[in-house]
Amino acid sequence: MSLTITPISPALGAIIEGIDLRQPLSDANQQHIERALLKHQVLFFRNQSIEPSQQAAFAARFGDLHIHPLYPNVPEQPEVLVLDTAVTDVRDNAIWHTDVTFLETPAMGAVLAAKQLPTYGGDTLWASSSAAFDALSEPLKRLLDGLTATHDFTRSFPLERFGNTPEALAHYHEVQRTHPPVVHPVIRTHPVTGRKGLFVNDGFTNRINELEPAESDALLRFLFAHSTRPEFSIRWRWQENDVAFWDNRITQHYAVDDYRPARRVMHRATVLGDRPR
Ligand SMILES: O=C(O)CCC(=O)C(=O)O
Ligand SMILES: [Fe+2]
Structure with a gap:
């Protein structure tokens, strides 16, 4: 069976047909999907009623899986985290973000499966960081290249929402101890394609280190808005x-x-990646 790849917008996104993700992935299809991911940045597969074990097996073909420090997971498959509005306040995701950039090695990718949906609403948006970078003027690109930014999980996961019992509070402090703020380049070069992308996000980026705080605030505000233009x-x-x-x-x-x-x-299921450069 061959894969059909249908792009859905010029900047990013494609629908992939002709594959059953419940089945083990062939080497050929793994390569096709990887190539499509590099080109289209986000891929969509329809009608895939996959079990957590199958989702983890698919994701693991692309790298080691991350176990999230704060979100609940599927008990028998801890690499699969559960975003269930009946269990967790998932408001943290209603902000433009790149996943887990508070890690030294943020995720290379993530595989998200829709299990139960409202009748309408609950859409998800994605934005291309390379399209955003490409659209900047040359002088601004030159200014940003070489700058670094600090990323901190407490920006999106504040104590008020995660520390409401003594056990939760102790766990939160432990996560804080093991996840100090990290520094990443403001412009990231994709490790495979070599494309440059803006690598700051409203979810986790607190400041551009080399600038005065007021300059950093103003520039980040611009970059967050610019990166997510329609x-x-x-x-x-x-x-x-x-x-x-x-x-x-x-x-x-x-x-x-x-x-x-x-x-x-x-x-x-979240696939770990390498250190941004
Ligand atoms: O619930 C969604 O649609 C996306 C949530 C999210 O940010 C994620 O899974 O990384
Ligand atoms: Fe996310």
Whole structure:
């Protein structure tokens, strides 16, 4: 069976047909998917009713999997985290972000499966960091290249939301101890394609280190707005059993928080990546 790849916008996104993600991935299909991911940055697969074990097996073909320090997971498959509005306050994802940039080695990608959806609402947007970078003027590109920024998980996961019992508070402090703020380049070069992308995000980036605080605040505000312009983004309207696979090295995303009190359940497997350069 051959894969069909249908792009959905000029900046990023493609729908992949002709594959059953419940089955072990052939080497040929692994390569096709990897190539499509590098080109389109986020891929969508429809009608994939995958079990957590199958989701983890698929994701693990692209790298080691990350176990999230704060989100709950599927007990028998801890590499698959659960975003269930009946269990967790998932508001943290209603902000433009690149996953886990508070790690020294943030995720290379993530595989997200839609398990239960509201009748409408609950869309997710992705934006291309390379399209955003390409659209900057040459002088601004030159200014940003070589600058570094500090990323901190407490920006999106504040103590007030995660420390409301003594055990949760102790756990939060432990996560804080093991996850100090990290420094990444403001412009990241994709390790495989060599494309440059803006690598700051509203979810986790607190400041541009080499600038005065007021300069950093103003420039970050501009960069957050610029990176997520409609021209560089897509909005995905989920159907149950859709699976998305994004390249987290060169994209940001935003989970729209517009459907409560309806319930929404997603499963995510996160593939670890390398140190941004
Ligand atoms: O729930 C979603 O659509 C996306 C949530 C999110 O940010 C993630 O899974 O990384
Ligand atoms: Fe995310």
